[in-house]
Amino acid sequence: MLRSMAADPGQLAQTSSRLKIAAVVLAAGQAQRLGGQPKPLLQVDGVPLIRSLAQALGEAGVAQTVVVTGHRADEIEAALAGAPARCVHNPDYADGPGTSLRSGLAALPAALDGILVALADQPLLTTADIAALLEAFAHRGDADIVRPRARQRLGNPIVMAASLRAAVTAGPPQAGARHWMERNPARVAYLDTVCEHYFIDIDTPEDLHRLRQQTGRELRLPNEARHA
Secondary structure: OEEOOOOOHHHOOHHHHHOOEEEEEEEOOOOHHHOOOOHHHOEEOOEEHHHHHHHHHHHOOOOEEEEEEEOEHHHHHHHOOOOOOEEEEOOOHHHOHHHHHHHHHHOOOOOOOEEEEEEOOOOOOOHHHHHHHHHHHHOOOOOOEEEEEEOOEEOOOEEEEHHHHHHHOOOOOOOOOHHHHHHOHHHEEEEEOOOHHHHOOOOOHHHHHHHHHHHOOOOEOHHHHHOO
16 A cells, blocks of 8 residues: 655656656546536636646656547647647547547557556646655556545546556446456555545536635636636
């Protein structure tokens, strides 16, 4: 079991100097429970979530970030202009997150130690949160995946050994990496943490309301932000 460890902002590049890590950000979903509104474009203080995440990944030492788009792809690509990430479009995004994971993994170079798989709708993730997860991966022992955990809650992102690419994508398209982790629990290690950032994502209008009530942070869609 991995214990949580603090990330020193002055040492965030240490993990990336030892291991070459790339990231796949899943940003293709249709957000049906949010009325089809593009979750990656939700803004905090005028900055889209997808852009903040790309910047945090780079600052934490991730060598390359691939953002997989599908629904509202042009708008998400525009929001990432000049950010440390490149976009890959998944034409089959409606068939499930596994298809987006396949698209992202295929776009990464072969020479990697690990791959971080992130969601595009976690509004509280910081550079330090990502750095702590990468540090846990560097000290994972013989495990192949590291995932945040608080008691029995499982969070995101995950970091997996690059050698798992083919195995992780062998499951059904709807499963993503979850199918592999369920079949191989002994090969998953956990970053045990009290940090709530890994466990909060946005799926419904109620989630937006709950985030505002609990943290005081308000997420706005681009058109709402312009008229605020």
